[in-house]
Amino acid sequence: MQNTVKYPSEKIPVVKEDYDVVVCGGGMAGCGAAVQAARSGAEVLLIERLEMLGGLGSAGWVGNFCAAEGGLAGQGRVFDDIVNALRDYRAIGEENGWMVKRDKKLNRVNRTFDHRYLPLVLQEMALEAGVDVLYASDIIGAECSGKMIEKVVIHNRSLTQKVAAKVFIDATGDGILSRHAGGSALPDDPNFPGVIKPSNMMAMRKADNTPEPPEDMRCSDSMEPKYSVWPDAGDQKMLKMKLFHRNLDTSTGKGYSDAVRTMRQETPAFAEHFRQHHDADYVYSGSAPMLGLRESVRIEGDYVLTVDDCRSGCRFEDAVAYGTFTIDANEVSEILPPYQIPMRSLLVKNVENCLVAGRCFSADRLALSSARTMATCCLMGQAAGMAATLASGPEVRGVKASHVRRELIKASDNDEALVQQMMVKCKE
Numbered sequence: 477m478q479n480t481v482k483y484p485s486e487k488i489p490v491v492k493e494d495y496d497v498v499v500c501g502g503g504m505a506g507c508g509a510a511v512q513a514a515r516s517g518a519e520v521l522l523i524e525r526l527e528m529l530g531g532l533g534s535a536g537w538v539g540n541f542c543a544a545e546g547g548l549a550g551q552g553r554v555f556d557d558i559v560n561a562l563r564d565y566r567a568i569g570e571e572n573g574w575m576v577k578r579d580k581k582l583n584r585v586n587r588t589f590d591h592r593y594l595p596l597v598l599q600e601m602a603l604e605a606g607v608d609v610l611y612a613s614d615i616i617g618a619e620c621s622g623k624m625i626e627k628v629v630i631h632n633r634s635l636t637q638k639v640a641a642k643v644f645i646d647a648t649g650d651g652i653l654s655r656h657a658g659g660s661a662l663p664d665d666p667n668f669p670g671v672i673k674p675s676n677m678m679a680m681r682k683a684d685n686t687p688e689p690p691e692d693m694r695c696s697d698s699m700e701p702k703y704s705v706w707p708d709a710g711d712q713k714m715l716k717m718k719l720f721h722r723n724l725d726t727s728t729g730k731g732y733s734d735a736v737r738t739m740r741q742e743t744p745a746f747a748e749h750f751r752q753h754h755d756a757d758y759v760y761s762g763s764a765p766m767l768g769l770r771e772s773v774r775i776e777g778d779y780v781l782t783v784d785d786c787r788s789g790c791r792f793e794d795a796v797a798y799g800t801f802t803i804d805a806n807e808v809s810e811i812l813p814p815y816q817i818p819m820r821s822l823l824v825k826n827v828e829n830c831l832v833a834g835r836c837f838s839a840d841r842l843a844l845s846s847a848r849t850m851a852t853c854c855l856m857g858q859a860a861g862m863a864a865t866l867a868s869g870p871e872v873r874g875v876k877a878s879h880v881r882r883e884l885i886k887a888s889d890n891d892e893a894l895v896q897q898m899m900v901k902c903k904e
Protein backbone atom coordinates (compact mmCIF):
# COMPACT_ATOMS: atom_id res chain seq x y z
CA MET A 477 0.00 0.00 0.00
CA GLN A 478 1.33 3.37 -1.04
CA ASN A 479 0.81 6.21 1.36
CA THR A 480 2.02 9.66 0.34
CA VAL A 481 1.23 11.34 3.63
CA LYS A 482 4.40 12.63 5.23
CA TYR A 483 2.89 13.08 8.70
CA PRO A 484 2.03 10.61 11.44
CA SER A 485 -1.19 9.88 9.57
CA GLU A 486 -3.00 8.05 12.35
CA LYS A 487 -2.73 11.12 14.57
CA ILE A 488 -4.46 13.46 12.11
CA PRO A 489 -8.18 13.80 12.90
CA VAL A 490 -10.69 13.07 10.12
CA VAL A 491 -13.20 15.90 9.74
CA LYS A 492 -15.80 13.88 7.84
CA GLU A 493 -15.83 10.44 6.25
CA ASP A 494 -18.67 10.57 3.79
CA TYR A 495 -18.45 13.37 1.26
CA ASP A 496 -19.24 12.24 -2.26
CA VAL A 497 -17.02 14.90 -3.81
CA VAL A 498 -14.27 17.12 -2.41
CA VAL A 499 -13.32 20.03 -4.65
CA CYS A 500 -9.89 21.53 -3.98
CA GLY A 501 -9.61 25.19 -4.96
CA GLY A 502 -12.49 27.65 -5.28
CA GLY A 503 -11.65 29.61 -8.44
CA MET A 504 -13.94 29.62 -11.47
CA ALA A 505 -13.18 25.95 -12.18
CA GLY A 506 -13.66 24.81 -8.58
CA CYS A 507 -16.89 26.77 -8.19
CA GLY A 508 -18.20 25.35 -11.49
CA ALA A 509 -17.39 21.85 -10.21
CA ALA A 510 -18.76 22.23 -6.67
CA VAL A 511 -22.00 23.97 -7.67
CA GLN A 512 -22.76 21.43 -10.40
CA ALA A 513 -21.96 18.41 -8.24
CA ALA A 514 -24.17 19.70 -5.41
CA ARG A 515 -27.00 20.64 -7.76
CA SER A 516 -26.85 17.10 -9.10
CA GLY A 517 -27.36 15.69 -5.62
CA ALA A 518 -23.83 15.01 -4.38
CA GLU A 519 -22.66 15.89 -0.90
CA VAL A 520 -19.83 18.32 -1.64
CA LEU A 521 -17.06 20.06 0.25
CA LEU A 522 -15.24 22.96 -1.43
CA ILE A 523 -11.85 23.73 0.13
CA GLU A 524 -10.28 27.13 -0.56
CA ARG A 525 -7.09 28.51 0.92
CA LEU A 526 -8.19 32.17 0.71
CA GLU A 527 -11.08 33.92 2.44
CA MET A 528 -13.00 34.29 -0.82
CA LEU A 529 -14.11 32.30 -3.83
CA GLY A 530 -13.24 33.23 -7.42
CA GLY A 531 -9.45 32.74 -7.48
CA LEU A 532 -7.84 34.97 -10.08
CA GLY A 533 -11.27 36.34 -11.05
CA SER A 534 -11.69 37.88 -7.59
CA ALA A 535 -8.42 37.86 -5.59
CA GLY A 536 -6.49 38.44 -8.83
CA TRP A 537 -8.88 41.27 -9.87
CA VAL A 538 -9.27 39.81 -13.37
CA GLY A 539 -12.64 41.48 -13.94
CA ASN A 540 -13.09 40.61 -17.59
CA PHE A 541 -14.77 37.60 -19.17
CA CYS A 542 -13.47 37.08 -22.66
CA ALA A 543 -14.50 34.79 -25.46
CA ALA A 544 -14.59 34.67 -29.21
CA GLU A 545 -17.09 36.92 -30.98
CA GLY A 546 -20.52 35.45 -30.47
CA GLY A 547 -20.45 36.27 -26.81
CA LEU A 548 -20.44 34.01 -23.85
CA ALA A 549 -23.58 32.08 -24.67
CA GLY A 550 -23.41 28.33 -24.33
CA GLN A 551 -20.79 28.12 -21.58
CA GLY A 552 -23.01 26.10 -19.29
CA ARG A 553 -25.65 26.80 -16.67
CA VAL A 554 -23.28 27.60 -13.82
CA PHE A 555 -21.49 30.28 -15.82
CA ASP A 556 -24.82 31.72 -17.03
CA ASP A 557 -25.98 31.91 -13.43
CA ILE A 558 -22.79 33.72 -12.41
CA VAL A 559 -23.27 36.34 -15.13
CA ASN A 560 -26.95 36.78 -14.25
CA ALA A 561 -26.17 37.15 -10.54
CA LEU A 562 -23.49 39.77 -11.33
CA ARG A 563 -26.08 41.58 -13.44
CA ASP A 564 -28.50 41.60 -10.47
CA TYR A 565 -25.78 43.47 -8.54
CA ARG A 566 -25.29 45.80 -11.54
CA ALA A 567 -21.73 44.53 -11.62
CA ILE A 568 -21.69 43.60 -15.32
CA GLY A 569 -23.31 44.87 -18.50
CA GLU A 570 -23.11 48.01 -20.59
CA GLU A 571 -26.43 49.15 -19.16
CA ASN A 572 -24.64 49.31 -15.78
CA GLY A 573 -21.53 51.07 -17.07
CA TRP A 574 -19.35 47.97 -17.57
CA MET A 575 -17.65 48.09 -20.95
CA VAL A 576 -17.95 45.42 -23.59
CA LYS A 577 -15.03 45.78 -25.96
CA ARG A 578 -14.69 44.01 -29.28
CA ASP A 579 -11.34 43.20 -30.84
CA LYS A 580 -12.23 42.68 -34.51
CA LYS A 581 -8.72 41.68 -35.53
CA LEU A 582 -8.61 38.79 -33.09
CA ASN A 583 -12.36 38.13 -33.25
CA ARG A 584 -12.82 38.39 -29.50
CA VAL A 585 -15.04 40.14 -27.00
CA ASN A 586 -14.06 41.47 -23.58
CA ARG A 587 -16.86 41.84 -21.07
CA THR A 588 -15.69 43.69 -17.97
CA PHE A 589 -17.30 43.15 -14.58
CA ASP A 590 -16.78 44.29 -11.01
CA HIS A 591 -14.48 41.67 -9.50
CA ARG A 592 -15.51 42.81 -6.00
CA TYR A 593 -18.90 41.14 -6.47
CA LEU A 594 -17.61 37.80 -7.75
CA PRO A 595 -16.83 36.35 -4.27
CA LEU A 596 -20.30 37.32 -3.07
CA VAL A 597 -22.06 35.81 -6.05
CA LEU A 598 -20.05 32.58 -5.98
CA GLN A 599 -20.60 32.05 -2.28
CA GLU A 600 -24.34 32.66 -2.64
CA MET A 601 -24.51 30.12 -5.45
CA ALA A 602 -22.42 27.54 -3.60
CA LEU A 603 -24.47 27.79 -0.40
CA GLU A 604 -27.74 27.74 -2.28
CA ALA A 605 -26.67 24.54 -4.04
CA GLY A 606 -25.85 23.00 -0.64
CA VAL A 607 -22.04 23.03 -0.92
CA ASP A 608 -20.08 23.02 2.36
CA VAL A 609 -17.45 25.74 1.92
CA LEU A 610 -14.25 25.55 3.96
CA TYR A 611 -12.19 28.74 3.72
CA ALA A 612 -8.66 29.49 4.81
CA SER A 613 -7.66 25.86 4.46
CA ASP A 614 -4.67 24.65 2.47
CA ILE A 615 -4.45 21.28 0.74
CA ILE A 616 -1.12 19.94 1.98
CA GLY A 617 -1.23 16.25 1.17
CA ALA A 618 -3.16 13.23 0.02
CA GLU A 619 -3.59 9.92 1.77
CA CYS A 620 -3.66 7.29 -0.92
CA SER A 621 -4.17 3.58 -1.20
CA GLY A 622 -2.54 2.47 -4.41
CA LYS A 623 -3.87 4.75 -7.14
CA MET A 624 -6.86 5.84 -5.10
CA ILE A 625 -7.05 8.99 -2.99
CA GLU A 626 -8.76 8.16 0.28
CA LYS A 627 -8.40 11.49 2.05
CA VAL A 628 -7.00 14.96 1.45
CA VAL A 629 -4.87 16.43 4.16
CA ILE A 630 -5.57 20.06 4.96
CA HIS A 631 -4.11 22.67 7.25
CA ASN A 632 -6.01 25.52 8.82
CA ARG A 633 -6.63 27.12 12.19
CA SER A 634 -7.42 23.70 13.63
CA LEU A 635 -3.98 22.59 12.39
CA THR A 636 -3.83 19.39 10.34
CA GLN A 637 -6.97 17.43 9.45
CA LYS A 638 -8.13 14.91 6.87
CA VAL A 639 -11.29 14.75 4.77
CA ALA A 640 -12.52 11.62 3.02
CA ALA A 641 -14.54 11.43 -0.19
CA LYS A 642 -15.29 9.11 -3.09
CA VAL A 643 -14.09 11.47 -5.81
CA PHE A 644 -11.75 14.48 -5.69
CA ILE A 645 -11.46 17.39 -8.08
CA ASP A 646 -8.21 19.31 -8.36
CA ALA A 647 -9.05 22.91 -9.26
CA THR A 648 -6.11 24.50 -7.46
CA GLY A 649 -4.65 26.02 -10.64
CA ASP A 650 -1.31 24.53 -9.62
CA GLY A 651 -2.22 20.84 -9.67
CA ILE A 652 -1.51 20.66 -5.95
CA LEU A 653 -3.76 17.70 -5.13
CA SER A 654 -2.85 15.72 -8.26
CA ARG A 655 0.85 16.03 -7.53
CA HIS A 656 0.41 15.02 -3.90
CA ALA A 657 -1.54 11.97 -5.09
CA GLY A 658 1.07 10.73 -7.56
CA GLY A 659 0.01 12.59 -10.73
CA SER A 660 2.71 14.26 -12.80
CA ALA A 661 3.26 17.71 -14.17
CA LEU A 662 3.59 17.77 -17.96
CA PRO A 663 7.12 18.53 -19.12
CA ASP A 664 8.08 21.83 -20.70
CA ASP A 665 7.11 22.30 -24.33
CA PRO A 666 10.54 22.45 -26.07
CA ASN A 667 9.23 25.05 -28.55
CA PHE A 668 7.71 27.23 -25.83
CA PRO A 669 9.61 26.53 -22.63
CA GLY A 670 8.60 27.92 -19.26
CA VAL A 671 5.32 29.61 -18.55
CA ILE A 672 4.02 33.04 -19.45
CA LYS A 673 5.59 35.49 -17.06
CA PRO A 674 3.24 36.95 -14.48
CA SER A 675 1.27 40.15 -14.72
CA ASN A 676 -0.65 41.83 -11.95
CA MET A 677 -3.80 43.86 -11.87
CA MET A 678 -3.72 47.28 -10.20
CA ALA A 679 -6.20 50.12 -10.04
CA MET A 680 -6.05 53.90 -10.39
CA ARG A 681 -8.91 56.13 -9.29
CA LYS A 682 -9.77 59.67 -10.21
CA ALA A 683 -8.97 62.11 -7.42
CA ASP A 684 -9.76 65.81 -7.02
CA ASN A 685 -6.48 66.43 -5.39
CA THR A 686 -3.38 64.72 -6.77
CA PRO A 687 -0.30 65.68 -4.84
CA GLU A 688 3.15 65.63 -6.42
CA PRO A 689 4.75 62.26 -5.72
CA PRO A 690 7.91 61.97 -3.69
CA GLU A 691 11.07 61.87 -5.77
CA ASP A 692 11.65 58.13 -5.40
CA MET A 693 8.20 57.25 -6.77
CA ARG A 694 8.89 58.84 -10.12
CA CYS A 695 9.87 56.71 -13.07
CA SER A 696 13.55 56.32 -13.42
CA ASP A 697 14.93 56.32 -16.96
CA SER A 698 16.32 52.84 -16.44
CA MET A 699 12.93 51.32 -15.88
CA GLU A 700 10.11 51.61 -18.35
CA PRO A 701 6.98 49.99 -16.87
CA LYS A 702 4.97 47.96 -19.36
CA TYR A 703 1.25 47.70 -18.82
CA SER A 704 -2.03 47.77 -20.66
CA VAL A 705 -5.03 49.79 -19.60
CA TRP A 706 -8.19 47.70 -19.65
CA PRO A 707 -11.46 48.90 -21.13
CA ASP A 708 -13.02 51.39 -18.72
CA ALA A 709 -14.22 49.49 -15.71
CA GLY A 710 -16.57 51.25 -13.33
CA ASP A 711 -15.10 54.09 -11.35
CA GLN A 712 -11.49 52.98 -11.74
CA LYS A 713 -8.91 52.44 -14.44
CA MET A 714 -7.53 48.92 -14.30
CA LEU A 715 -3.93 48.40 -15.30
CA LYS A 716 -2.41 45.06 -16.16
CA MET A 717 1.18 45.40 -14.98
CA LYS A 718 3.40 43.25 -17.15
CA LEU A 719 6.35 41.73 -15.40
CA PHE A 720 7.46 39.78 -18.48
CA HIS A 721 10.85 41.41 -18.80
CA ARG A 722 11.84 40.66 -15.22
CA ASN A 723 12.84 37.06 -15.94
CA LEU A 724 10.95 35.79 -12.90
CA ASP A 725 10.71 32.04 -12.31
CA THR A 726 7.40 31.39 -10.58
CA SER A 727 7.72 27.59 -10.64
CA THR A 728 9.17 27.33 -7.13
CA GLY A 729 7.97 28.62 -3.78
CA LYS A 730 10.93 30.99 -3.51
CA GLY A 731 10.66 32.14 -7.15
CA TYR A 732 6.96 32.87 -6.73
CA SER A 733 7.62 34.83 -3.58
CA ASP A 734 10.33 36.84 -5.38
CA ALA A 735 7.82 37.64 -8.13
CA VAL A 736 5.29 38.92 -5.58
CA ARG A 737 7.98 41.04 -3.90
CA THR A 738 9.11 42.48 -7.24
CA MET A 739 5.55 43.30 -8.20
CA ARG A 740 4.94 45.18 -4.94
CA GLN A 741 8.28 47.01 -5.21
CA GLU A 742 7.52 48.21 -8.73
CA THR A 743 3.87 49.16 -8.22
CA PRO A 744 4.52 52.83 -7.30
CA ALA A 745 6.55 53.34 -10.46
CA PHE A 746 3.75 51.88 -12.60
CA ALA A 747 1.26 54.22 -10.93
CA GLU A 748 3.47 57.20 -11.49
CA HIS A 749 4.15 56.28 -15.11
CA PHE A 750 0.39 56.16 -15.69
CA ARG A 751 0.00 59.63 -14.16
CA GLN A 752 2.80 61.05 -16.28
CA HIS A 753 1.81 59.45 -19.58
CA HIS A 754 -1.97 58.92 -19.40
CA ASP A 755 -3.81 61.03 -16.87
CA ALA A 756 -2.37 63.08 -14.03
CA ASP A 757 -5.77 63.27 -12.32
CA TYR A 758 -5.57 59.65 -11.25
CA VAL A 759 -3.98 58.23 -8.12
CA TYR A 760 -3.05 54.70 -7.12
CA SER A 761 -5.88 52.90 -5.38
CA GLY A 762 -4.58 49.38 -4.85
CA SER A 763 -3.32 46.22 -6.45
CA ALA A 764 -4.61 42.66 -6.49
CA PRO A 765 -3.69 40.56 -3.47
CA MET A 766 -3.10 37.49 -5.68
CA LEU A 767 -0.28 37.56 -8.24
CA GLY A 768 -1.55 37.29 -11.83
CA LEU A 769 -0.06 33.95 -12.76
CA ARG A 770 -1.67 32.76 -15.97
CA GLU A 771 0.02 29.39 -16.08
CA SER A 772 1.66 27.19 -13.57
CA VAL A 773 1.69 23.41 -13.63
CA ARG A 774 -0.25 21.48 -16.27
CA ILE A 775 -1.15 18.02 -15.00
CA GLU A 776 -0.77 14.99 -17.26
CA GLY A 777 -4.14 13.45 -17.97
CA ASP A 778 -5.22 10.43 -20.00
CA TYR A 779 -5.04 12.76 -23.01
CA VAL A 780 -3.07 15.97 -23.56
CA LEU A 781 -5.07 18.51 -25.56
CA THR A 782 -2.73 19.99 -28.17
CA VAL A 783 -2.73 23.29 -29.98
CA ASP A 784 -3.11 21.34 -33.23
CA ASP A 785 -6.36 19.86 -31.87
CA CYS A 786 -7.50 23.42 -31.21
CA ARG A 787 -6.34 24.73 -34.59
CA SER A 788 -8.28 22.01 -36.40
CA GLY A 789 -11.41 22.60 -34.31
CA CYS A 790 -11.13 19.00 -33.18
CA ARG A 791 -14.22 17.07 -32.13
CA PHE A 792 -13.80 14.24 -29.65
CA GLU A 793 -16.04 11.30 -28.93
CA ASP A 794 -15.60 12.06 -25.24
CA ALA A 795 -16.06 15.87 -25.46
CA VAL A 796 -17.41 17.41 -22.26
CA ALA A 797 -16.45 21.09 -22.66
CA TYR A 798 -15.20 23.43 -25.34
CA GLY A 799 -13.17 26.59 -25.88
CA THR A 800 -13.42 29.48 -28.29
CA PHE A 801 -10.76 31.97 -27.30
CA THR A 802 -7.62 32.82 -29.27
CA ILE A 803 -4.17 31.47 -28.59
CA ASP A 804 -2.91 34.09 -26.16
CA ALA A 805 0.71 33.34 -25.33
CA ASN A 806 3.64 35.75 -25.21
CA GLU A 807 4.92 34.42 -28.52
CA VAL A 808 1.70 33.68 -30.43
CA SER A 809 -1.70 35.34 -30.85
CA GLU A 810 -3.94 33.47 -33.22
CA ILE A 811 -7.64 33.03 -33.86
CA LEU A 812 -8.94 29.49 -33.26
CA PRO A 813 -12.14 27.81 -34.37
CA PRO A 814 -14.29 26.44 -31.52
CA TYR A 815 -12.62 23.23 -30.30
CA GLN A 816 -13.74 20.54 -27.91
CA ILE A 817 -12.16 19.46 -24.64
CA PRO A 818 -12.22 15.69 -24.06
CA MET A 819 -13.03 14.15 -20.71
CA ARG A 820 -9.71 12.27 -20.87
CA SER A 821 -7.88 15.59 -20.44
CA LEU A 822 -9.71 16.03 -17.11
CA LEU A 823 -8.74 12.57 -15.81
CA VAL A 824 -5.50 12.58 -13.84
CA LYS A 825 -3.14 9.89 -15.14
CA ASN A 826 -2.17 7.34 -12.50
CA VAL A 827 -4.87 8.44 -10.06
CA GLU A 828 -8.19 6.61 -10.22
CA ASN A 829 -10.61 8.93 -8.47
CA CYS A 830 -9.37 12.41 -9.32
CA LEU A 831 -10.39 14.89 -12.00
CA VAL A 832 -8.56 18.08 -12.81
CA ALA A 833 -10.22 21.26 -14.11
CA GLY A 834 -9.23 24.82 -14.91
CA ARG A 835 -5.83 26.19 -15.72
CA CYS A 836 -3.96 23.07 -14.58
CA PHE A 837 -5.84 20.60 -16.84
CA SER A 838 -4.01 18.38 -19.30
CA ALA A 839 -3.09 20.53 -22.29
CA ASP A 840 0.01 21.74 -24.02
CA ARG A 841 1.07 25.30 -23.37
CA LEU A 842 -0.52 26.97 -26.37
CA ALA A 843 -3.78 25.03 -26.01
CA LEU A 844 -3.93 26.19 -22.40
CA SER A 845 -3.27 29.79 -23.41
CA SER A 846 -6.73 29.65 -25.00
CA ALA A 847 -8.60 27.30 -22.65
CA ARG A 848 -7.64 29.14 -19.46
CA THR A 849 -10.31 31.83 -19.91
CA MET A 850 -12.67 32.00 -16.97
CA ALA A 851 -15.77 30.89 -18.89
CA THR A 852 -13.98 27.80 -20.22
CA CYS A 853 -12.48 27.01 -16.79
CA CYS A 854 -15.97 27.20 -15.30
CA LEU A 855 -17.39 24.89 -17.98
CA MET A 856 -14.55 22.40 -17.49
CA GLY A 857 -15.26 22.50 -13.75
CA GLN A 858 -18.95 21.98 -14.38
CA ALA A 859 -18.17 18.91 -16.51
CA ALA A 860 -15.81 17.53 -13.84
CA GLY A 861 -18.47 18.09 -11.14
CA MET A 862 -21.06 16.32 -13.27
CA ALA A 863 -18.73 13.38 -13.99
CA ALA A 864 -17.84 13.06 -10.30
CA THR A 865 -21.53 12.93 -9.39
CA LEU A 866 -22.41 10.41 -12.07
CA ALA A 867 -19.69 8.04 -10.85
CA SER A 868 -21.35 5.33 -8.80
CA GLY A 869 -18.27 5.04 -6.58
CA PRO A 870 -14.72 6.26 -6.92
CA GLU A 871 -14.35 4.92 -10.48
CA VAL A 872 -14.66 8.12 -12.53
CA ARG A 873 -13.13 6.43 -15.57
CA GLY A 874 -16.24 4.28 -15.77
CA VAL A 875 -18.45 7.32 -16.40
CA LYS A 876 -19.46 7.74 -20.03
CA ALA A 877 -18.66 11.15 -21.49
CA SER A 878 -21.88 10.99 -23.50
CA HIS A 879 -23.77 10.75 -20.20
CA VAL A 880 -21.90 13.79 -18.81
CA ARG A 881 -22.60 15.73 -21.99
CA ARG A 882 -26.28 14.85 -21.97
CA GLU A 883 -26.69 15.92 -18.35
CA LEU A 884 -24.78 19.18 -18.91
CA ILE A 885 -27.03 20.04 -21.81
CA LYS A 886 -30.10 19.13 -19.77
CA ALA A 887 -28.87 21.34 -16.90
CA SER A 888 -28.59 24.24 -19.37
CA ASP A 889 -32.23 23.78 -20.46
CA ASN A 890 -30.93 22.61 -23.85
CA ASP A 891 -29.15 25.90 -24.53
CA GLU A 892 -28.84 25.87 -28.31
CA ALA A 893 -25.27 27.25 -28.34
CA LEU A 894 -24.08 24.57 -25.91
CA VAL A 895 -25.86 21.84 -27.87
CA GLN A 896 -24.09 22.97 -31.05
CA GLN A 897 -20.66 23.05 -29.44
CA MET A 898 -21.07 19.67 -27.77
CA MET A 899 -22.08 17.86 -30.94
CA VAL A 900 -19.65 15.09 -31.75
CA LYS A 901 -19.00 13.44 -35.09
CA CYS A 902 -19.13 9.93 -33.79
CA LYS A 903 -22.35 8.19 -32.91
CA GLU A 904 -23.04 7.84 -29.18
Ligand SMILES: Cc1cc2nc3c(=O)[nH]c(=O)nc-3n(C[C@H](O)[C@H](O)[C@H](O)COP(=O)(O)OP(=O)(O)OC[C@H]3O[C@@H](n4cnc5c(N)ncnc54)[C@H](O)[C@@H]3O)c2cc1C
Pocket residue numbers: 500501502503504505506523524525526529530531532533536538540541542613614615616647648649650652675676677716767768769770833834835836848849850851853
Ligand atom coordinates in the same frame (compact mmCIF):
# COMPACT_ATOMS: atom_id res chain seq x y z
C1 LIG B 1 -3.25 39.04 -15.55
C2 LIG B 1 -4.29 38.08 -16.05
C3 LIG B 1 -5.22 38.49 -16.98
C4 LIG B 1 -6.20 37.60 -17.41
N1 LIG B 1 -7.17 38.04 -18.26
C5 LIG B 1 -8.25 37.27 -18.50
C6 LIG B 1 -9.37 37.80 -19.19
O1 LIG B 1 -9.34 38.94 -19.63
N2 LIG B 1 -10.45 37.01 -19.37
C7 LIG B 1 -10.50 35.70 -18.92
O2 LIG B 1 -11.53 35.03 -19.09
N3 LIG B 1 -9.43 35.16 -18.27
C8 LIG B 1 -8.32 35.93 -18.05
N4 LIG B 1 -7.24 35.41 -17.36
C9 LIG B 1 -7.22 33.97 -17.04
C10 LIG B 1 -8.13 33.57 -15.89
O3 LIG B 1 -8.25 34.59 -14.93
C11 LIG B 1 -7.63 32.31 -15.18
O4 LIG B 1 -7.05 31.40 -16.08
C12 LIG B 1 -8.80 31.59 -14.49
O5 LIG B 1 -9.42 32.49 -13.60
C13 LIG B 1 -8.29 30.36 -13.77
O6 LIG B 1 -9.30 29.80 -12.99
P1 LIG B 1 -9.00 28.50 -12.13
O7 LIG B 1 -10.20 28.24 -11.30
O8 LIG B 1 -8.49 27.41 -13.00
O9 LIG B 1 -7.73 28.89 -11.22
P2 LIG B 1 -7.57 30.01 -10.09
O10 LIG B 1 -8.38 31.20 -10.38
O11 LIG B 1 -6.11 30.18 -9.91
O12 LIG B 1 -8.20 29.31 -8.81
C14 LIG B 1 -7.50 28.34 -8.06
C15 LIG B 1 -7.99 28.42 -6.63
O13 LIG B 1 -7.40 27.38 -5.87
C16 LIG B 1 -6.95 27.90 -4.64
N5 LIG B 1 -5.83 27.07 -4.18
C17 LIG B 1 -4.60 26.98 -4.74
N6 LIG B 1 -3.82 26.15 -4.03
C18 LIG B 1 -4.59 25.71 -3.00
C19 LIG B 1 -4.34 24.83 -1.92
N7 LIG B 1 -3.16 24.22 -1.74
N8 LIG B 1 -5.33 24.60 -1.02
C20 LIG B 1 -6.56 25.21 -1.18
N9 LIG B 1 -6.83 26.05 -2.20
C21 LIG B 1 -5.87 26.30 -3.10
C22 LIG B 1 -6.54 29.33 -4.96
O14 LIG B 1 -6.53 30.14 -3.82
C23 LIG B 1 -7.60 29.74 -5.96
O15 LIG B 1 -8.74 30.31 -5.36
C24 LIG B 1 -6.23 36.26 -16.93
C25 LIG B 1 -5.26 35.83 -16.00
C26 LIG B 1 -4.30 36.74 -15.56
C27 LIG B 1 -3.31 36.27 -14.54
